Amino acid sequence: MVFFGIDISKLTFDVSALIETKACHKKFANTETGFKEFKQWIKTFESEHYFCMEATGIYGVCLAQYLIQQNYKTIVANPFIIKSYSRMQMNRNKTDKADSFCIASYCKNLYLEENIDANLYKPKSKYYQQLQSLVTRLEQVKLLKNQEVNHLESSLDKTVVKIITQSIGSLDRQIKAIKTAIKKCVKKDETLRKHVQLLVTIKGIGDLTAWSILAYLGDISLFLTSAQVASFVGLNPCVETSGTSINKTSLSKSGNKRLRKALYMPAIVAKKHNPILAEFYDRLIKKGKPKKIAICAVMRKLLVLSFGVLKSETAFNPNYLKEKASQY
Secondary structure, eight states: OEEEEEEEOSSEEEEEEEETTEEEEEEEESSHHHHHHHHHHHTTOOSOEEEEEEOOTHHHHHHHHHHHHTTOOEEEEOHHHHHHHHHHTTOOOOSHHHHHHHHHHHHHHHHHTTOSGGGOOOOOOHHHHHHHHHHHHHHHHHHHHHHHHHHHHTOOOHHHHHHHHHHHHHHHHHHHHHHHHHHHHHHHOHHHHHHHHHHTTSTTOOHHHHHHHHHHHOOGGGOSSHHHHHHHHTOSEEEEOOTTSOOEEEEOOOSOHHHHHHHHHHHHHHHHHOHHHHHHHHHHHHTTOOHHHHHHHHHHHHHHHHHHHHHHTOOOOTTHHHHHHHTO
């Protein structure tokens, strides 16, 4: 039995092949050519294969799909479960090679616990992958537009102003085209369409935010609790203390920064127009919390509510707690 642990990055991926207590390592390009080279390396191992990688968003989707197409048994694990496993193993090294070995060890542990088949990756539809690519591109084009707007404000030469204005117009057309493509993508997939409809029942979340949540959060089945989701996005509190030093609490910011960014403006809207979150925000302010901290708390609340409606597949009910309390 061979257990392959894969550590994904933007340009490359490291693989550790674990056979009993021995392991060998190799690095490949995160491209189609790299996938084919990886397949040739796999063929040098005659035993049955299991593959495991972390859910790292868009960087690992193509490889996961490739492995599934080759009929390889593949697991896409929650990165925080892998992190917890690594701590339990008291791993001190933090390198791509060490991480891939840890993932391979986790895969082997699942097998020994006879729990590996229940964790096998079930690929989402092609429309889900398309949504991830389109939402990422939409953010990129918006960033380019903001840069051009800043350049326009600081430009005095008429010719330069004309060129920048034309560039902004072109970017606006791209943004419009991408949004149209996203709407068509969502419309073609029943699950995506249903999830968007569920998310927008939360006041403060519109289509744009719903698209970002679905694209950046990934497979919702990988998360068991709202706390895991908050940690994945980096909206969980991180406490720093040492001896008699004053405790310092801040956001961990160790998760998906794109989704944190996507939740900021919805949180601003929600604290004004969502009665539940407005009350929540005001309560924090009255306790003396800084506005920035209160906004981050609202962002986390929006994320938790989003996780709730997606996990339960039930539209948001602002009177849920009151109705539940009335039953007792």
